Amino acid sequence: MEDLPLQKVAISGPTLTYMIQRFSSSLGDVDGFLFGHVTHIAPSTLSDDSPQTSSDSDSPQLVATVTSFLCPSSPLSFYDALGRVDSSSLHRFLSPQTHHQFIGWFSARRKTPIRPSMREFSVSRSLSTNSQLSFPIKNSENPIKLSPCIFLLFATPLQDQLIHTHEYRAYQFRVSTQSFEPKSIDIVNIGPAFRGHYGSFSPNSPFPMLNCELSSLSAMNEDRRDEALSEIKQVSKDQRELDMCAEDFPVSNLSRLIGSEASNHTAGLENLYEKMLAKIDSLARQVEKSNAKVFEQEAHNRKLRYKVARTGPE
Amino acid sequence: MSFDGFPPFISAQLQYLLAHYPQLIKVEQVWSGSKYFPGSLDRFTLLIPYCLDYLRWDIIYNVEFPLAAPDVIFGPEDENFHPFHDLGGEGGDLRLVKNSLTDWNNKDPARLLALIEELRDKYMSYQKKRVGEVDDDRLKFEISTILSREGIEMHMSSGVEKAEEVKFAVPLMDMNINKMVLACPWRHPQRIYLQVVYPVGRKYVSAPSAPRLKLMSTAELKALFSIDDVKLPPWLDGMCLAEYLPHLEQLLQRQVSEAVSLIDVRRRFIEALAPLFGRPLEADPVFCRKATFLSASGPFTLLVHFFLSTQFPKQQPSLMLQSTQHFNSHGAPAKSPLLNDYPWSPRWEVSQMAERVFDFLVDESVNFKRQCNESQLQH
Numbered sequence: 001m002e003d004l005p006l007q008k009v010a011i012s013g014p015t016l017t018y019m020i021q022r023f024s025s026s027l028g029d030v031d032g033f034l035f036g037h038v039t040h041i042a043p044s045t046l047s048d049d050s051p052q053t054s055s056d057s058d059s060p061q062l063v064a065t066v067t068s069f070l071c072p073s074s075p076l077s078f079y080d081a082l083g084r085v086d087s088s089s090l091h092r093f094l095s096p097q098t099h100h101q102f103i104g105w106f107s108a109r110r111k112t113p114i115r116p117s118m119r120e121f122s123v124s125r126s127l128s129t130n131s132q133l134s135f136p137i138k139n140s141e142n143p144i145k146l147s148p149c150i151f152l153l154f155a156t157p158l159q160d161q162l163i164h165t166h167e168y169r170a171y172q173f174r175v176s177t178q179s180f181e182p183k184s185i186d187i188v189n190i191g192p193a194f195r196g197h198y199g200s201f202s203p204n205s206p207f208p209m210l211n212c213e214l215s216s217l218s219a220m221n222e223d224r225r226d227e228a229l230s231e232i233k234q235v236s237k238d239q240r241e242l243d244m245c246a247e248d249f250p251v252s253n254l255s256r257l258i259g260s261e262a263s264n265h266t267a268g269l270e271n272l273y274e275k276m277l278a279k280i281d282s283l284a285r286q287v288e289k290s291n292a293k294v295f296e297q298e299a300h301n302r303k304l305r306y307k308v309a310r311t312g313p314e
Numbered sequence: 315m316s317f318d319g320f321p322p323f324i325s326a327q328l329q330y331l332l333a334h335y336p337q338l339i340k341v342e343q344v345w346s347g348s349k350y351f352p353g354s355l356d357r358f359t360l361l362i363p364y365c366l367d368y369l370r371w372d373i374i375y376n377v378e379f380p381l382a383a384p385d386v387i388f389g390p391e392d393e394n395f396h397p398f399h400d401l402g403g404e405g406g407d408l409r410l411v412k413n414s415l416t417d418w419n420n421k422d423p424a425r426l427l428a429l430i431e432e433l434r435d436k437y438m439s440y441q442k443k444r445v446g447e448v449d450d451d452r453l454k455f456e457i458s459t460i461l462s463r464e465g466i467e468m469h470m471s472s473g474v475e476k477a478e479e480v481k482f483a484v485p486l487m488d489m490n491i492n493k494m495v496l497a498c499p500w501r502h503p504q505r506i507y508l509q510v511v512y513p514v515g516r517k518y519v520s521a522p523s524a525p526r527l528k529l530m531s532t533a534e535l536k537a538l539f540s541i542d543d544v545k546l547p548p549w550l551d552g553m554c555l556a557e558y559l560p561h562l563e564q565l566l567q568r569q570v571s572e573a574v575s576l577i578d579v580r581r582r583f584i585e586a587l588a589p590l591f592g593r594p595l596e597a598d599p600v601f602c603r604k605a606t607f608l609s610a611s612g613p614f615t616l617l618v619h620f621f622l623s624t625q626f627p628k629q630q631p632s633l634m635l636q637s638t639q640h641f642n643s644h645g646a647p648a649k650s651p652l653l654n655d656y657p658w659s660p661r662w663e664v665s666q667m668a669e670r671v672f673d674f675l676v677d678e679s680v681n682f683k684r685q686c687n688e689s690q691l692q693h
Binding site for chain 2: 024025026027028029074075076080081082083109110111112113115116117118119120121122125158178179180302305308309310311
């Protein structure tokens with residue numbers, strides 16, 4: 001686990017917006033996990049003669065990108081009052097997939113000064129010194145690992161203001177100096193100025209490979225059936241997953257959309273789109289219903305908490 | 315200040331803290347972090363006395379989870395203060411640490427007090443460490459000679475605009491002033507401190523300048539003894555604190571004992587007034603700084619207020635007359651301005667002092683009555 005300085009923290013506009021929305025709609029203060037990745041980037045400004053920057057280029061240029069977050073809606077969910085991280089409760093929130101994307105945490109508190117608190121320092125320190133939580137840096141030449149050292153702090157001003165309603169800052173916890181280092185936040189948005197960010201985009205969703213010529217593939221391999229059996233199994237498994245996404249639309253039909261006869265088959269494709277839209281619509285309704293249930297449950301929990309709190313000390 | 319807006323557990327802890335903290339602790343502001351209920355308070359700023367100044371610490375509870383332990387945000391200049399940083403070190407022994415936060419119990423009202431006391435102790439060692447790291451020979455010498463004094467506090471102030479300074483708060487005299495005062499009403503022990511401020515020296519300065527010195531005392535001591543009246547002995551060239559302090563302490567000890575004995579002089583004066591004015595309506599029984607008598611000049615009844623300074627009898631009492639029959643346009647009783655200019659000698663016997671004041675007031679009350687009647691006619 002290394003203690004390398006980050007150049008900046010990048011976060012997409014929608015993610016930041018969603019975090020702020022989550023904060024401003026919460027009843028009290030909230031905190032949670034940050035997921036994303038740290039990438040090694042080539043220095044963008046190359047110059048022929050600048051000996052003073054050589055020291056900079058010695059250390060790799062690292063950018064942390066926050067892609068998503070998780071907010072457990074209750075404080076002290078993965079650390080104690082002193083700020084010591086509790087591994088077992090931490091792992092309840094991290095799945096094996098997200099484990100390596102856990103790059104830090106955030107805290108959002110109303111009407112407080114925008115500087116890390118006593119407990120926030122301890123939590124970040126505890127996360128940064130835990131070697132079990134380290135994750136590899138993407139596309140770096142050496143297998144360097146980094147700890148979840150990112151900390152995003154959100155606050156609202158002490159006095160209500162009309163225009164400026166939320167403040168946020170990014171920090172990296174440095175183990176070597178045992179302190180928070182402020183980092184600039186780069187908000188990635190869509191637009192010509194940000195085209196560069198999407199140039200290096202590579203999709204990483206678990207969508208199966210589009211292997212749409214299953215029948216011809218198996219015909220060719222007829223004499224080598226034994227070796228190919230596992231391959232065929234894999235292909236048919238892929239096909240099943242694909243069919244689920246494609247709503248019974250045979251993917252091989254896509255090939256017919258090329259050429260002069262294309263116009264005869266567009267109806268089938270439109271049918272597919274309609275089915276997909278209907279599915280999305282029903283999903284949205286389900287989310288809405290379950291959200292309402294969650295809200296109801298939260299309101300109930302809140303009432304119970306109040307009941308306990310209002311009883312007061314004996 | 316009322317703390318009704320806090321959930322009962324938090325309110326109990328805050329009230330316990332204010333009532334039991336050894337020094338006077340203040341709550342600067344209280345507010346809420348709740349979205350929908352700005353009336354349910356859960357955070358406040360404490361002013362904690364330290365080194366003759368205040369530490370401003372924000373104590374942040376969570377109104378949604380009032381049973382959970384609070385968090386603390388320290389001042390902006392203390393970003394390197396991490397009280398629980400050294401606990402356990404790197405080895406992970408942190409799990410074994412026990413302190414006021416690890417076994418937080420919301421039902422115990424003494425918990426917040428324990429936390430603040432622990433944090434303040436940590437802050438004291440943090441500042442001591444910072445001051446110890448300053449590379450200044452004179453300072454190092456001064457620290458080595460006065461460090462053994464009990465209760466000394468130090469503070470290193472540095473800022474972008476300000477020059478670096480080291481401030482000491484040296485408690486003076488090992489005497490319990492509270493005990494010297496009969497029927498002492500003070501809840502907190504009263505002390506006198508010397509504030510010493512050293513600018514952090516630059517190497518090339520050959521003759522170090524005198525530090526900035528200022529006497530300070532706890533607020534309530536003013537009723538007995540005003541430190542503004544003390545003239546500090548001069549700081550000679552090449553002097554150090556260890557040389558300066560004994561001399562100053564002797565001086566103060568003498569003056570405080572004198573101030574205590576002056577209470578009796580004031581008491582005897584007030585007692586001497588009684589045969590002439592009658593029993594006082596109201597008198598300050600502990601420090602004897604105030605007394606009020608009901609008096610009459612013919613049919614005109616008036617109150618006579620006596621204000622005695624700590625310098626009595628050197629300084630004559632200030633008198634104020636108050637009519638029981640005349641009121642100003644706001645409906646408040648008509649009062650005379652403070653009367654300080656009448657025959658007086660500190661060398662008189664107390665009975666003579668009382669007689670002379672009485673004689674003066676016989677004439678003055680007639681004047682006062684006339685003034686009251688005149689202003690009444692104008693309205």
